[in-house]
Structures are given as structure tokens and as C-alpha cells.
Amino acid sequence: MHRTTAPGTQDRDLPLTQDARGKAVQLFRRGRWYASLDSTALCAVSGLRVCLAPPILIRDDARYLRDHLADTPAPTPGARRVILSAALDLFAHGRLDLGGIGLQDAAAFRSELDALTGIPPALVTRWCRALRTQLDALPTTEPDDALTLVSLPGNTFTTLESVFEAVLTSGAVWIRPSRKEPLSAARFAAALLRAGWPPERLGLYPTEPHALSQLVTQSDRQIIYGGEAVARTFGALPTVSLRGPCRACAVVDPQEDVRLTARRLRGWLASDAGRFCTTVHTVACLGDPDPVADELGALLDTIELTPPDAAFPLARCPDPLEAWEMAAAVGRGMTPADRIVTRRPMVVEKDGGAFLTPTLVRVADPVGHALVGREFPFVFASVVAVDGACLHTLVQGSTVVRSAGPRPCGKGAAR
Template identity: 30%
Template sequence: MAGSTAPLHLDALGPGGPYRTQARETVHDVTGRPVAELSVVPRLYVRRALAALRRAETPPLDERTAALAEAGRLFATAVIDGMSVERYEHTVARVSGLPVSVVRQATGTLATGLAGAYGFACQARPRGSRDVSAGAGTARWIRRGAVLSVLVAGNHPAIHTQWVEALALGYRVAVRPSRREPLSAHRLVTALHEAGFGTDHVVLLPTDHGVADELVAGGDLALVYGGDTVVDKYGSGTTVLPHGPGRSKILITADTDFTRHLDTIVDSIGAHAGASCTNATAVFVEGDPAPVAEAVADRLARLPSLPPEHDDAALPVQRLDEARNLEKYVRAEAAGATALLGGDTLVDDLGDGAAVLRPAVFRVDRADAPQTRLEMPFPCAWIAPWSRADGLGPLRDTLVLTALTSDHRLVSRLLDEPTIRNLHVGDHPTHVLTPGLPHDGYFGEFLMRGKTFTPPPAP
């Protein structure tokens, strides 16, 4: 951390303001050096905080939107808790291992997301509820509850752009930050308080895993990030919205010259250091996948190995022991696949206790190979053959699919497939999502519902 060696104190941010607990968790950087002390709150504190959120009154819409825009400005430009935005970005890069350029881009994304939160949320509003003219009856768009609990992931700072939409719609929000990278959530909640949101409207509650369940149960609704276990645990309910692995994909049909789209393919895999759920992890090729695999491997091999705070860094960094363990896991899962890149090693030791995760490209021999469902926190692509006989099966369960094809009938089938949540056709990388368009459906679809309101007859 530039300019300081003393660990930061990341206090809980409850209804009574900052709260420094005796129980704390050390946040380390990618070399294992302590960077911050995160206060961890007990179960009783969570219950009291949720009760305070429930008692609070929602501020008017114009106050909420103004405060959100101001919070975005503060987050992206101001000194918050003694930390400039430059120091924040440097520290997040050192803690998360994401390249600092990715963190800087996320700062801008968050500022834009906060300023436009209400408008983005209202993209989900039914047309019938927009007409509030007097009459025998109208449709109103109302909240499904008062309090939203959020269990945030730490893979990318821009992940916070989603839950702020709930504040825009009038929810009070309790956020459990990632214990891996809590700095972004702490800075954001502090900025929201400084911009005018009450400490009983949005709180930061770092907890252990056991108390996290209490936080989910205590909210009217909950947004939870995690792996397949999280989806399995909460997927059948109606009050918890789970976000699991993206398993984003690319499809290249035989009528397409892939060399004309190589930039899109490589960018889909490698942008954001391959750490986002919208990065492509599988590429399906109608025909011989070998030329595609070789071309992608050649391009990804050129990415440099640099510390995360370096301006030219493009790959994620982890502690050396964690990187070695991940390498062992990938090698075990890749049994039977042909390595085009990463077959020798995925780990590039930086010599300070940290290591760069180098890209990996593997070719598998069938479309339903289990490896095509394996999502890694670095650029790792599985290139598979695909034929019309394989159908849509291998392409299902996909957050984003980019289809490089001129087959309009196939595009129609892909568009109708409900488990493909976003579809791009042509040169549009999987990770590029337009603000205001749904990411995994509109968040407002989960937070709100339509309600008929018939006013009393005029006297």
C-alpha cells in the first residue's frame, strides 16, 4: 500500500455509525502481507441492525437519486476515510490480485451505476404501472418488502452496481462484504452515508458464514453471490436471488471465418483478467476446433506477467501457495484434454510470495465434455467441437453466449432458450453489457411487483 505500512481499520458500519469489534479478520495482499483489519460482527448485532433498518422511513425519490449520484462522485473522486481514490485502487489491486487498470475501470462503472441506478432499475417497470392518471383504477409498482440483505462476492468491484438499485427503489439494505476484498464495499457504504443516506438505511455487516445465514433470513429479500452450492441452496425459493457461476460461452458455426473475429474471442476470454462471470470459459466450434484453439492460445500467451499494481498488468495474481493449489486442481480436472497453453505450468512466481496465473487453453473432444462447465478466476478456455446433432444442450446454463453465425434460425432458437440469459450475435464480446439492459434478468423484476390500486370515487 503506497505511502503507509499501518494496517487499515475496516469497521462495521451499523445504525450507530462505525463499530470496531474485538473479533477481527486480517485482510492480506497477494504476498500474504497484512493490509487491513476487518471488524466481524456477532449475531446479535446483525439482528439489531436489521431491526433498525426495518424501523427507518424511506426518503423521497428525489433525495435518493441525488444522494446516489453524489455517492458515485465521492466514490470515484474523494478522499474517504483518509484514502484517496488512487490509494483505494492500488490497495484493491494488491488485495484482490486484479490488475489496477481493471479496478480503475470498475471505479468508473460504479460511479455511472450509482448516478443511473433509478433509471436502470425502472427498465424493469411494467408499462401498465407507468400510467398514473386518475381513473377507475391504476397499476402501481411496489416493493416486495422493506429490507434487502446482500452477500457480496469479491471477484470484481463493479459487482456492487447491482444492489444499489435497491436503494434507488426505496429499500433499506444490509451488505455483508466479501472477506477476501472488503475495501470496495466499505468505501461504497461510507460514500453513501456521506452523500446523505442514513446509517439506518444502508449498513455494512461483516460476519462469519454462520451469521451470514441469519442475515439472509432476517431480510425480506436477499441477493446472494456464490458457487453452485449457493444456487442449489437458494435456487428454489422466491425471496432469495442467487447469482452463481456465469459459464459464459462462444459458439462459432461453420459459415463463419473465425479469424475475422479472433479479437472478440480472445477479448471475451481474457478481458478483466478473466475474473468476471461474463468472461467466456468455453468455445464451441462447428467443425475442427484445433485451429481456433491454436490461435487463441497464441494470442493469450503474449500477455505479460506483472504485479497487479503495474499499469500494464493484464492477468490476476494470487498468493503463491494458493496459485499452486489452483494449478493442481485445474490439472486434475483437465485429465483427458489436450493442453494448447498452460500444460507445463499456470503459475509464474513473482518472487515476493505472489504469483501470476497464466492463461490456459485446452481442447476437449466432445461438446458435452464436463470441463466446458468449469469456470476459473483467470483466463481459462475449453475449446470443444459442436455439431447440429449436439443441439442446444451444451450451450445451456449460460449467463452470456456470443454466437458467431449467420444462421438466423439458429439465432432464433438460441434466443428462445431460457437458460441462455443473454445473447450476442456477431462481434460483441461476452463481457460487454450495456448499462440499463438486463444482466441476469432485471433486478427490478425480483425487487418489485405490480399492484392494482383503485382510488375512492370522486365526491
């Protein structure tokens, strides 16, 4: 078994340089950008920080909004779609005023997002196109006067699709960006404003985790991204639409051609840097897993790190310690009978950051295994042998099930 450990320890504090002080993702509240007293550093490489909204400010702003919402006419359903279309063009290509960030063009957005999160410009372009497809697929509906909260994750900004939904259906929209990656949410808020969305009907509220409860309490309905902890806290509320992990798995039939199956699986694992909730993280084989595992591992080893792979561009970790910690988490989840199929080191440090290389683990016994169904924010999957009962358990725990063979595989099946 191959295990990876971090090379020593280092200070986790992220001090800002003198030049970067004051440059921050601000709140947008009561129709204007606002620098709160509370803020936190994001990434020493990017030199950015994010302002945070305390619970008392959230309560006051919700009361203010309800007292003044009727003073600002709401856009018609048709106008909302025009605004969203224009906002998406501006988000992808425009020069926008982001408050504490200042004026930002498309090239600066890509550069700053790369420095903050390691997402390469090639993925930014791809994800902007994906957002256009998502917007075109949404129906036009009759909006109401509700205040909708959208609490976003930090793995991909394609989740801005939920902001599209809120704009089309609601009287006002509040966005809670991820504290790890608030830049894209702030840019889209600026794009909405530039495209004609009423400022009084928009809010951007980065918060500490505990303040999410206040945002939920003060809003009428909520779209919340999160894992098991978020599901336990908010999943039972009737107003909450929970967008959580899909635990996507792929089912491999032994009758399928090994090379064709491995190529198909590579796309399901490695597209979008492994960051989508629909990314496959478990490969369940109804026969011997080793031929497919070995073929797939070899294909994953060919994906280039730098320059970004043309077909499968990967994200990096600007803070190398974050990469080493995730690699260590994989190692802790393995048993002595497991093996890592891919051959490259799991962490490759380069240009001040680190890449987590595409990683495939052959799991000996999937029952209760820590890595089966585990979602990491990089290209990672476990390969397991399953019988009918085990496959049934995996399928029941997944909301996305892909079939790499002709056999039906239950709910959510896709080719």
C-alpha cells in the same frame, strides 16, 4: 498433456505485522462504524483484517432497525439517484472515512486493493466507468420500506450495481461484503454516507459463511451472489434474487474467418481479467476446433503480465500458493487426451505474488468433462468440438451464449 503442481507446501496462516494490528474493515451498524470482537486476517501483504458480525448481533440490529426506521426520513426517489451519482464520484475519486481503515483517498484505495487482491489500478478505473454506465441505465422507481440485503462476491466490485438497485427501491440497505475483498464495499458504504444517505438506513455486515442464513432471515428481500452451494441453500426462496455463474459460452461457426474469430474470442475471454460472470469459459466449435484454438492460444500468449497489458490488464494473486492451487485444479480436471494450447507456464511468480497466465485447454471429449463450463477467476477457457446435441446441452446450461458466426445459437445469444 501438461500438468502444473505446486512447488511444495507453505504455511497458510496470514499473520499481521505489528504496525497493521487494529487496521480493519469494520462493521457499519446502528449509524456508526463498529469494531466487533470477531475478526479475521485478509492478506499478509496488505496487512488488513475484517471484523465479522455474529448471528446474535444481526438479530439485535434487525430488531433495532425496525423499531427506529420511521424516526429517519427516507430520501425521495429523485434524491436517491442524486445520492448514488455523488457516491459513485466519491468512490472513484474522493477522500473518505472508512472507520477502522481511516481516511482513504482514491490512490490509497487502488494501492490497498492491489495489495489485497492483485487487481491493478487500470482495472479499478475501468470498473468505476462500468459502474457509471450501470447506474445511468437503472430506472428510477417508487421505493418501499423493505430491508434489502445485498451479499457480494469477491471477484469484481462492479457487482455494487446491486447496491444501486437496493438504494433505489428499499427502505434500508444492508451489505454483506466478500470476506476475501471487503474493501470496495466498505468504501462504497462510506461514499453513500458522505453523499447523504441516512446512516440509520445502511448496514455493512461481513460474516462467516454460516451467518448468511441469519442475514437472509432478518431481511425482507435479498440479492445474493454465489455458486451452486448458495443456489441449493437459497435459490428456492421467493424473496431471493440469485446472481450466480452464467457459464458463458461462445459458439464458433467453421465458415467464419479464423483470425477474426480468434480476435473476437480473445476479447470475450480476457476482458476484465476473466473475472466477470459473463466471461466466456467455453468455446464450442461446430467444426474442427484446432485452427481457432491455435490462433486464439497464440493471441492469449501475447497478453503482457507486467506492466499491465494496455488492452487486457490482468490481476495477480498476492498469495502465490493460491495461484498454484488453481493451476493444480486445472491439471486435475484434464484427461490424458486433452492438451493445453497456450505455451506459457500457467503460474508465473513475480514481485512476491503470482500471475495465472491466460490458459486455453483443448478438450478431447466435452461430455461430462470437469473443465467444460468451469469458471476460474482468471483468463481460462476450454475449447471443444460439438455436434447439434452437445451444443444444445451447453446452451441449456448457460445464461450467456455468444455467437462467433452467423448461425443462431439459442437463448441469450449475443454478437
